[in-house]
Amino acid sequence: MDESGIDTIERIHAGTAYWNAFFFEHKERYEFAAPYCRGKTVLDAACGTGFGADILSRHGAKKVVGVDANEDAISEARRLYRHGNLEFALHDVCNLNALDQRFDLVVSFETIEHLGDPARFLSQVRSVLSADGLFICSSPNRNYRGRNHSGNPFHISEMSYEEFQRLFDVSFTAVGRFHQSPTPDFARISELAHAVELTGKLLQRSLALRLENAVRRLLGKDQLSAGTLSKELTHARPHDYPVLPLNDPPGLEHLAFVFLGRPRVEKSSGQ
Secondary structure (H helix, E strand, O other): OOOOOOOHHHOOOOOOHHHHHHHHHHHHHHHHHHHHHOOOEEEEEOOOOOHHHHHHHOOOOOEEEEEEOOHHHHHHHHHHOOOOOEEEEEOOHHHHHHHOOOEEEEEEOOOHHHOOOHHHHHHHHHHHEEEEEEEEEEEEEOOOOOOOOOOOOOOOOOEOHHHHHHHHHHHEEEEEEEEEOOOHHHHHHHHHHHHHHHHHHHHOOOHHHHHHHHHHHHOOOOOOOHHHHHHHHOOOOOOOOOEEEOOOOOOOOOOEEEEEEEEOOOOOOOO
């Protein structure tokens, strides 16, 4: 686990199984944020290996700074993504005011749930935003019905919609609330993949399957494996995880929430 509290297992690296399964979920969030960055100075807080900052830099941003507390992630980002308007820095997202910079836009995706003090993080974001700046932040829905009931051990600050809203509203005035959820078709495919995986585990104990695979090995054929099929089914494609306006009351079908906010102006005691 790095200084920000984000375990490296949770980072997506190109060419890995984790990348194949979750890249488009992450990419959809950055593409949602991209139209807001044109001509702006942008901070990507907890940028990981930099693919999201790269997306923003190629959508008209004046400058994009990606910061992360993991040295390996920053090294990979610097190696993979090189543009004149893009830079990466090793930095703790809970100490952003030490950057001594102001930004027109701050984005932070898949970050807040990993932090022991999310309120401090939001306060730090507000401190580096310009007076009319915009913050775009995602937070997974703790009550999402598709979650593993045992929870994610790396998500130490998962919140419900109401909890995220209360925390966000301390530092920001919300100007947009969205959700990111798998499409109904992809959700059904994921449920099928889970059933296939469970069936596959049972089949692995089957004498008939072991005999079949022994014969296939002798014939030089691929082995039969329900696990392989399950992984292929859950390989997301573009637009499987759209970011949409939150028009209805938040429900169990919402995977994550995406809030847009302006820095909250504190009223003086004389007002």
